[in-house]
Amino acid sequence: MFEPMGFDAFGIHSENFALKVGTHPMDLIPSNVKNFTRQLRRIGGMFDWEHSVDTTDPAYYKWTQWIFLQFFKAGLAERKEAPVNWCPSCMTVLANEQVVGGECERCATPVEQRRIAQWFFRITDYAQRLLDNLDHIDWSETTLKAQRNWIGRSTGAQLRFPVVDEAGDETGTHIEVYTTRPDTVFGATYVVLSPEHPLVQSVTEEGMLGHVSDYVEAAAQRDLVARQKTDKTKTGVPTGGFCRNPATGEMIPIWIADYVLMEYGTGAIMAVPGHDSRDFEFAEQFALPIVRVVLGPGDSSETPLEEAYVGPGSLINSGPFNGTDVSESVEVVTAWASEKGWGDARVNFRLHDWCISRQRYWGPPIPIVHCDACGPVAVPESDLPVVLPRVEDFRPDESGISPLARVEAWYRTTCPECGAEARRETDVSDTFLDSGWYFIRYPSTDLDSEPFDSGITSRWLPVDAYIGGNEHAVLHLLYSRFITMVLKDLGHIDFEEPYKTFRAHGLIIADGAKMSKSKGNVIVPDPIIEEFGADTFRTYLMFLGPFEEGGDYRPQGIQGPFGFLHRLWDTVISARTGETDADVERKVHQTIRQVTEQIPDLGYNTAIAAMMECLNVIRAGGRTAVRAEVEPLVVMVAPFAPHMAEELWERLGHAGSIFDGANWPEFDIAKLVETTVNVAIQVNGKLRATISIEKNERESEVIAAARAEENVMRHIEGKEERRVIHVPGRLVNFVVG
């Protein structure tokens, strides 16, 4: 068993916090790490502190950079232009979360978008595999679902619409569209290009150029967040140009609209307003024709469309395909398009490539040197790490470039290939890259010469159990899986899924709301530990709600576990030797079974409740406990209250630690069995009495006893008895009337 703990402290949050408190992150992080470590030790966290990592330590990020280089050399890292949020007043790049209502969170200036060259990892190459493997890993169902949705595989077709001139003659240019409903192509009454689409200029009529470029420019002005808002009314402009619907042969107009995203599919769509709600909304607004090509149940080709119809039915107004059921129409029409040479079946993913560039200071420099002659060149592995220089003023400034680009002494270098003057990459990498591979480093933290030892790695990894927050359900876990797959393909490791089991824990909230400094409802552990002790605090955290859902931290509630541990202590200390009694013994064995079964299922709150119940039985009526009854409880409480359990274990006369060896109690099936059971007696499903009987009493006897109950008699008297239902050991139900 190996359970390490580490710190992931690069990134925008640490950077902003450092700015806020006015301490350099290089000074701040070590003291924060120290404080967290102290708190984690104090609550009795049994982590292997010999194998801790700190992603901001050059000894760690040396290998983060090494990972980048492996991707680069494998052709999986590439530089391409991508839009970023840009604040024209702060002259800096903003993360999406720094854009509030379309404005810069700091200066309230409307945010624009800019395109800059950034580094991407080609995760889309792995999309199918990332999806397929989800079928074979033991993860929380909710997490699996989130990953599947994020990857977003869809099947459809890519269709080619020829651009035509006024006379209707093909110009030779084609607009490629991606659609999941190629079967509705007969209803495509116009085509829409994204404002960023490369064909925008060439398809636009001369007279429309002004309007179109105004629109394109306006779209570019808008920040990325606002651009993708769905609740605004749709905007767009006609280009004046036309293309031919390849199915109907008709000329249909080409529009530009920002509801079509360049990032997805081909950046162009065929609009089928009759059967797509977005196209419908757009068509209504601009009075574009709406044609019905699917008949729902009860519809005729004349039934007007009040809204886009996306349900089942059969094709209509679709030439040779009229009557084809939509369950097969996609396939049939795609085959036809393919035969005619203007379309092909296509699989598309929502997943984008992973942009790892950050125009920030607080992160590991991307280990690339830009040379005029050689282009981007990898820093030789022997020169790693590329150390992040200490820069006192790392605040973004008017220059609008990464903070490191202001440190000339740092970025001026020579090309590793040709020796000419060159310039270091001044962007740093995304923190998800730091956290994407840390689990591989843990067992090998004492190794300087390699990121990980292959022998140790194959012995200890992949990770058996990973428990994390659901906020990481998508990005962190997906990137981590991707990195693992690539490392496997490159021959560095022999497994391709990093975490065999993953369970998402819930969030402990306070006063019904997420804890946050701004709300002032943060629970600080130190004073609680001082008042109640770490054992009580730990036990309460596990008791206050279901682990996988979280719970509400109420300061009063800690009294429960506090009293329980006190009573347990007193009971154990004063326990006598001697014979146990049968009822208590049965309860102890039932408890052992329940706790043993529930702990692996993370059923901590109910396991603790079971132990409380057991202790209540042991102590009932001021009874003095017998050692054999309390010893199992001491062991079972040890994961929650380790300090006290260890002490009690010693007082019970054991030499070694309670955590050494196999001390977990076993239950005896024979001792679980109840000899008498309470049986509920119902009349027409309503409880009328309970009787206590021998466990395996004959059915006829049980029913006779039930019938004899006064209150039961009263309810069945004078009525016809239709049925008697007997669930042995549970209930008898008389159905009368």
Place this chain on the structure above:
RNA sequence: GCCGGGGUGGCGGAAUGGUAGACGCGGCGGCCUCAAAAGCCGCUGUUCGCAAGGACGUGCGGGUUCGAGUCCCGCCCCCGGUACCA
């Protein structure tokens, strides 16, 4: 909008289709104590009733079943994620 997760006493929360409310907090009464704390015993869903006992009760409305918090259909509300993905 879509995708998850929820909605059960005054509160946190339990319940393989089979006695709803385990366990705990809080509250009430009692024991112990000079007193308090701790501890111990009992009560504690609402309501009618002197009682025995009855009626009602798991967000709302239907349904399946001898029996539904649990299963099915249709809604409402809360929390988290996501944002026109063609």
